[in-house]
Amino acid sequence: MGEAGCDVRDIEEAANILVNARHAIAFTGAGISTESGIPDFRGPQGLWKQYSPEIATIDYFLQHPKEFWLFYRMRMSTLFTAKPNRAHRALAELESMGVIKAVITQNVDGLHQAAGSKNVIELHGTMRRAVCIACGRAYPMDVVTRKIDSGQVPPLCDECGGVLKPDTVLFGEPVKDFDRARELAMISDAVLVVGSSLTVYPAAYIPLFVKEMGGKVIIINMEPTELDYIADVNIRCKAGDAMEKLLEKIIEMRKQGTTVTQ
Structure with a gap:
């Protein structure tokens, strides 16, 4: 379905919801970053088709720690060369226009900020830094990769000698800033979900919170999601295509001062 292009009526309906929203937010997952060359987790070519999810657990x-860091070092080679794509840039533009108030993301790649988004909540942390599990000192990830590439695996803290861990949320760890994300969702009357399979909780509660408070839910994803049944609009095409068309339609509607009749 995605190859045939985005349905124009779905784009118009989504644009109408966002233009008329008082407080809209975005919720993004790995599917928004696939056009940047970062594999998703659960799609047909997803990371968990090649590797066991066990490697991303806190217990593992x-x-x-050595095997964990060797795996992550390989992943980082992709993450650090990745650039924001059309979908990231369109979301950043919607935020600058005041259409989107915040981006809540499951991603750890930092591409929303690189695209220009200002108000970003990273529920699963970031791979842009690491922290010592003993004393909590933070290190930029380029410092950590130099440690690894020089043979220090796992990388260790300069202060106390503790093992460093990516500042990402591993399976078995609590998500970050969830209370803040939930508060945003509870005051939002629309949520634009982009590239999430909506299978990982508690992150996937975000669109549910919006729906439960009477808000509208728009889902952009190539594959069906676990929460399609709550969506007011389902757009089944590539994130970049959908976001470009959605941005164009919203700009057009704002210029005309019109909305689409629902």
Whole structure:
């Protein structure tokens, strides 16, 4: 369905919801970054088709820090060369226009900020830095990769000698800033979901919170999601295509001062 292009009526309906929203937010997952060359997790070519999800658990990290870091070093080579794509840039533009108030993301790649988004909540942390599990000192990830590439695997803290861990949320760890994200969702009357399979909780509660408070839910995803049944609009095409068309339609509607009749 995605190859045939985005449905014009779906784009118009989504644009109408966002233009008329008082407080709209975006919720993004790995599917928004695939056009940047970062594989998603659960899609047909997803990371968990090639590797066991066990490697991304806190237990695995604590028991096998060397093997964990060798896997993450490989992943970082992709993440650090990735650039924001059309979907990231369109979301950043919608935020600058005041259409989107915040981006809540499951991603750890930092591409929303690189695209210009200002108000970003990273529920699963970031791979742009690491922290010492003993003393909490933070290190930029380029410093950590130099440690690894020089043979220090796992990388260690200069202060106390503790093992460093990416500042990402591993399976078995609590998400970050969830209370702030929930508060935003509870005051929002629309949520634009882009590139999330909506299977990982508690992150996937965000669109549910918006729906439960009477808000509208727009889902852009190539594959069906677990929460399609709550969506007011389902757009089944590539994130970049959908976001470009959605941005164009919203700009057009604002210029005309019109909305689409629902």
